[in-house]
Amino acid sequence: MESLRERIKQPHVVVFPYAAQGHMNPLMEFAKRLVCRNLHVTFVTTERAREQMIQSQDGVPAHVTNALQDIRIETISEGVSSDCEEIKDVDMRFDLLKKVGGLTFEGVIERLNSQGHTVSCIVYDAVLNWVPDIANKFNVPSAFFWTQSCAVYSIYYHFYTGMVKAKDETETVIDVMEIPGLPKLCQSDIPSFLQPSNPYEPLLRLVMNQFSTISQATWILGNSFSELEMAEVKAMDSFIPIRTVGPLLPSAFLDGNDPQDQDVSTHLCKAENCIDWLNTKEASSVVYISFGSLPILSKAQIIEIALGLKASGHCFLWVLRLDLNKEENNTLHDFLEGFLEETIDQGLVVSWCRQMTVLNHPSVGMFITHCGWNSTLESLISGLPILTIPHWSDQTTNSKYIEEVWKTGIRLNKTEHGLVGRDEVEKSIKTVMESEEGVDLRKNALQWKILAKQAMVKGGSSDKNIDGFIDEIIARKVVSRHNY
Known part of the structure; x- marks a missing residue:
C-alpha cells in the first residue's frame, strides 16, 4: 500500500547553519x-x-564532491564583501x-517559493535565533537545531531559565552542581562561558x-543519540x-547505506594528503x-605538546593550524623546523585533513583532541x-x-601556569598506547561505536526520529493543502 510520503509531492527543507566548520x-x-x-x-x-x-574541494576525489550533487546550495550576504577581513567583534x-543576512535569506525563500520550490520547513542553527521570525513571515514551520551535546543543552537551559544560578567572581565557587539527568558537576565541568572567569561576555550572551x-x-533536534545521553x-x-x-557523520562510517559518502563535504580549508x-x-x-x-593553542602549549610527542616515541600525525597563530608564526616556524627535522621518521604535521578518514585508518591508535562536540x-564512531x-x-x-561517564579517555592535567606539560603528554600517550588502562579505554570506545551505528541504521533510535520528523512535516503539508 502506498504510504502518505509517496502519495504527495516531497517536502522541501531549507537547512541553514551558522557558517563555521563545527556548525x-x-x-x-x-x-x-x-x-x-x-x-x-x-x-x-x-x-x-x-x-x-x-x-x-580542489583535487578532491569525485565521490566526495558527488555527495553534494542532490543538494541545492544557496548563499546569503554577511554584510561585508568576501575579500574583507572577518569582523572580530562578536556583537x-x-x-x-x-x-x-536576514534580509538576503528572506530573498532566498521568496525566490525558491516563486520558482515552484515551495519551502516546507526551515532547519536552522540554534545561534541564528532570528530565523523563526522569518519562518513565521512565510508561514513555514521551523526546527531549532542544537549542534552540541544534550547535556550542554540542558546546562544552558537551566542557566537561561534561572533554575541554576551563575556565580560571579566575588561569590563562593560552586563545589558541586546538580542538574536533573546529569552527573554531579564541578565548576570546571560546566561550559567555560558560564564560569566566573569567562572573559567572553559577548559569547555568553550569544x-x-x-x-x-x-x-x-515546531521541532528541537540534536546531534546526539539517545543511547549516549539517555x-x-x-530529563529534558x-x-x-x-x-x-x-x-551526524558520513554514512560510510555509520549505517553503510552509502559507501561512497566518506566525507562531510563542507571543509572550509583544503585538506592535505x-x-x-x-x-x-x-x-x-x-x-x-x-x-x-x-x-x-599558545606557542608555549604547542612546544610542550611537540616535546611530549617526541619523547613518547610513538608515531604521530598532527593537524596544526599555524595560520591561526599569526602573531607567533615566525618563532613557531623556527622551533617547528628543528622539531620536524628531528622527528622526520616519527611524525607528520599537516595544516588540515579529512578527519573521519584519518580516524578510521587502521594505523591510527588514539586521538588527542580539544573535545569539540564533532570531534x-x-x-x-571510530572506536578510539x-x-x-x-x-x-x-x-x-x-x-x-x-x-567519567563514557570512560573512553583521560583528561590531561595542567600545570599552575595553565599548560599541559611535556611530561604529562608523554606519560598519557604511553598509558593509552602501552598499558591495560589503554586496553580498557579502547574496549569502551568500541562499545560506543557499536551503539552509535545501531542508532543510525534502519529502525535505530535516531533513524526513527528522523523518519518521525519527516512524517510530521508531510502531515503539516497535507493539512495546509486541505485548508487551502
Whole structure:
C-alpha cells in the first residue's frame, strides 16, 4: 500500500547553519540524511563560506564532491564583501548577519517559493535565533537545531531559565552542581562561558540568546543519540524536549547505506594528503592530534605538546593550524623546523585533513583532541581512546563525560601556569598506547561505536526520529493543502 510520503509531492527543507566548520558539518550531514529519504533540500551558507568550500574541494576525489550533487546550495550576504577581513567583534558580526543576512535569506525563500520550490520547513542553527521570525513571515514551520551535546543543552537551559544560578567572581565557587539527568558537576565541568572567569561576555550572551525564540520552533533536534545521553534527554522531556537525530557523520562510517559518502563535504580549508604516510605505519601505532578549526593553542602549549610527542616515541600525525597563530608564526616556524627535522621518521604535521578518514585508518591508535562536540562524536564512531585538552565553550563538559561517564579517555592535567606539560603528554600517550588502562579505554570506545551505528541504521533510535520528523512535516503539508 502506498504510504502518505509517496502519495504527495516531497517536502522541501531549507537547512541553514551558522557558517563555521563545527556548525556546517552536522547540518550538512543532516541535509544528506533528508536527501537519502527523497526530500528536496536547500543548504544555505554565506558567500564567503561557499567560496572556501569550493576552494577546499580542489583535487578532491569525485565521490566526495558527488555527495553534494542532490543538494541545492544557496548563499546569503554577511554584510561585508568576501575579500574583507572577518569582523572580530562578536556583537557586530552577529548583528550584521541578522540585518543583512536576514534580509538576503528572506530573498532566498521568496525566490525558491516563486520558482515552484515551495519551502516546507526551515532547519536552522540554534545561534541564528532570528530565523523563526522569518519562518513565521512565510508561514513555514521551523526546527531549532542544537549542534552540541544534550547535556550542554540542558546546562544552558537551566542557566537561561534561572533554575541554576551563575556565580560571579566575588561569590563562593560552586563545589558541586546538580542538574536533573546529569552527573554531579564541578565548576570546571560546566561550559567555560558560564564560569566566573569567562572573559567572553559577548559569547555568553550569544549562547543564552539561542533560547529566546526557541518557543517558536515546531521541532528541537540534536546531534546526539539517545543511547549516549539517555538520562539527559529524558530529563529534558518535562522542560523543552529534544529529539536526537545523530551522530551526524558520513554514512560510510555509520549505517553503510552509502559507501561512497566518506566525507562531510563542507571543509572550509583544503585538506592535505596524509593517507599515503599512514599506509606505511603499523596497525594502531599512530597518535593523531587535532584541536579543530579555531585558534586555541599558545606557542608555549604547542612546544610542550611537540616535546611530549617526541619523547613518547610513538608515531604521530598532527593537524596544526599555524595560520591561526599569526602573531607567533615566525618563532613557531623556527622551533617547528628543528622539531620536524628531528622527528622526520616519527611524525607528520599537516595544516588540515579529512578527519573521519584519518580516524578510521587502521594505523591510527588514539586521538588527542580539544573535545569539540564533532570531534568527540567522531572519536566514538571510530572506536578510539582519547586524551582530552579542553580549552573553552562546551569542551570542558565533553571532557567530563569522556573521562567519567563514557570512560573512553583521560583528561590531561595542567600545570599552575595553565599548560599541559611535556611530561604529562608523554606519560598519557604511553598509558593509552602501552598499558591495560589503554586496553580498557579502547574496549569502551568500541562499545560506543557499536551503539552509535545501531542508532543510525534502519529502525535505530535516531533513524526513527528522523523518519518521525519527516512524517510530521508531510502531515503539516497535507493539512495546509486541505485548508487551502
